[in-house]
Amino acid sequence: MDQNVFDDPRITAVGLLVEAHAGLTARFAAQYEQHGLSAVEFEVLMRLARSPGNQLRMTDLAAQTSLSTSGVTRVVDRMERDGLLCRRACPSDRRSSYAVVTASGLKRLDETLPGHLRIIEQWFTGQLEPAALDAMLDGLRRVRDAVHPGATAGSTDPVPAAHAGPA
Amino acid sequence: MDQNVFDDPRITAVGLLVEAHAGLTARFAAQYEQHGLSAVEFEVLMRLARSPGNQLRMTDLAAQTSLSTSGVTRVVDRMERDGLLCRRACPSDRRSSYAVVTASGLKRLDETLPGHLRIIEQWFTGQLEPAALDAMLDGLRRVRDAVHPGATAGSTDPVPAAHAGPA
DNA sequence: GCCCAACGGCTGTCTGAGCAACTATAGCCG
DNA sequence: CGGCTATAGTTGCTCAGACAGCCGTTGGGC
Numbered sequence: 001m002d003q004n005v006f007d008d009p010r011i012t013a014v015g016l017l018v019e020a021h022a023g024l025t026a027r028f029a030a031q032y033e034q035h036g037l038s039a040v041e042f043e044v045l046m047r048l049a050r051s052p053g054n055q056l057r058m059t060d061l062a063a064q065t066s067l068s069t070s071g072v073t074r075v076v077d078r079m080e081r082d083g084l085l086c087r088r089a090c091p092s093d094r095r096s097s098y099a100v101v102t103a104s105g106l107k108r109l110d111e112t113l114p115g116h117l118r119i120i121e122q123w124f125t126g127q128l129e130p131a132a133l134d135a136m137l138d139g140l141r142r143v144r145d146a147v148h149p150g151a152t153a154g155s156t157d158p159v160p161a162a163h164a165g166p167a
Numbered sequence: 168m169d170q171n172v173f174d175d176p177r178i179t180a181v182g183l184l185v186e187a188h189a190g191l192t193a194r195f196a197a198q199y200e201q202h203g204l205s206a207v208e209f210e211v212l213m214r215l216a217r218s219p220g221n222q223l224r225m226t227d228l229a230a231q232t233s234l235s236t237s238g239v240t241r242v243v244d245r246m247e248r249d250g251l252l253c254r255r256a257c258p259s260d261r262r263s264s265y266a267v268v269t270a271s272g273l274k275r276l277d278e279t280l281p282g283h284l285r286i287i288e289q290w291f292t293g294q295l296e297p298a299a300l301d302a303m304l305d306g307l308r309r310v311r312d313a314v315h316p317g318a319t320a321g322s323t324d325p326v327p328a329a330h331a332g333p334a
Numbered sequence: 335g336c337c338c339a340a341c342g343g344c345t346g347t348c349t350g351a352g353c354a355a356c357t358a359t360a361g362c363c364g
Numbered sequence: 365c366g367g368c369t370a371t372a373g374t375t376g377c378t379c380a381g382a383c384a385g386c387c388g389t390t391g392g393g394c
Contacts, residue, residue: 005280006213006216006217008284009292010284010287010288010291010292011284011287013287013291013292013300013304014191014287014291016304016307016308016311017184017187017188017191017291017307018188019311019314019315020184020307020310020311020314021184021185021188022233023310023311023313023314023315024181024184024310024314026314027314046173049173050173066189113172117175117177117178120177120178120180120181121177123310123313123314124177124180124181124184124310124314125176125177125180127306127309127310127313128306128309128310132302132305132306132309133180133306135299135302135303135306136302136303136305136306136307136310137180137183138299138303139294139295139299139300139302139303139306140183140184140187140303141183142294142295142299143187143190143191143290143291143294143295143303144183144186144187144190146190146290146294147186147187147190147191147193147194147290147291148186148190
C-alpha cells in the first residue's frame, strides 16, 4: 500500500488549514452561543450593521453570506421572531424587502463583538509575531484571491464594489 | 457608528482564513462529486485507508473526523449501501464494530486522490513560492496547535497511537 | 458468580440548509 | 396598453447531522 500518499505535504498543508479553521470556528461558536447567537446569525448581523442604513435586501444578504436565498429567508424569519431585525418593504420595488437590524440586534452585536475580537486575538492573530502574522495573512490572501468564488460564496459577481471590501 | 470596527485587522484576518477555506472546500467538493463522493465520505475513506488493516472502530472513526458517533453510523450506513466499505464485528469486543474499506472503496479513493492533489497544488500550495508557502504553513501550524481541539475534533486524546488494540 | 457503572453503537426526533416550484412584481417590447 | 420574460422572495420537500435515549456488552468490585 502506498502509505506515503497520506503523508504528502499537500495533504498536510490542507490539513493545517482545515484544522486551524475548524478550531477557530469552534471557539467562535462557543462565544456566540454565550450571547444567544449562531455563527450565521452573527454573520448576518455583521453584514447588516456594516451596510448603509443597517439594512440590506434579502438577495444581497444572501450574496454576502454563505447562504442561499431560501436560507436567508429562514434565518431572517428566526431573527425577526427574536427581535434582532425586521423586514421592511422596499419603497421602489414591491418584490424586494430589506432586512433591517433593530436596536436590539445592534445591542446584541455590540455585546458580542468585544469577546469575539478577544478570541481572535487570543487564538489567531496573537499566536504569531507581527512579521509571521503578516506572512501568513499574505499567503492566505493570495490563496483567497485565487479561489475567490465571488466574495465569500454564492456570488458570481467578481467585483461587488459597493459591498464594502473583503472579509 | 463605529464603522471602523468592521475594518479591524483582526476581522479581516479571520475573513481571509474563512474565505480561503471556503473557496478551497468548494473546489474540493466539486471534484469529489465527479467521483460520487461527498466531503465526509472522502474524509472517511482517507482515514480508513491510512489506518492499519484499512479499518477503524466506529468510535475511533468519529474521533478522527468531524462527526459525532451517530453521524458516523449514518455515513457508514450510506457508504456500506454503496459498497465503499463494510462493517465487521470486532472479535474481541462484541460491542464494537469495524468499518472496513472494500476494494471498491479503495479503488474509488485511488481514482479521486490524484485529482484532489492536483487541485490542492493548483489552488493552494502552488499559489506561493516555497518560502512563502512555508511561512504560511508555519503560521497555520502554530494557530492549529493553539486551537487544537484534540486531533481534528472531538478527541481529547493527544496521541491516539495504537487504536488497533481492543481497549 | 453477581451486580453495576461505563462503554459502543444504533435509532427517534429535531433543526438547519439547499433545491425546485410557486407567487407576485417589474420592466421591456411590440 | 397587453403580454412576456426576468427577478425577489417564500414555501414544500428532502437530506445530513446533532443530541438524547436505548440496548447489548464489558469489566471491575464484592
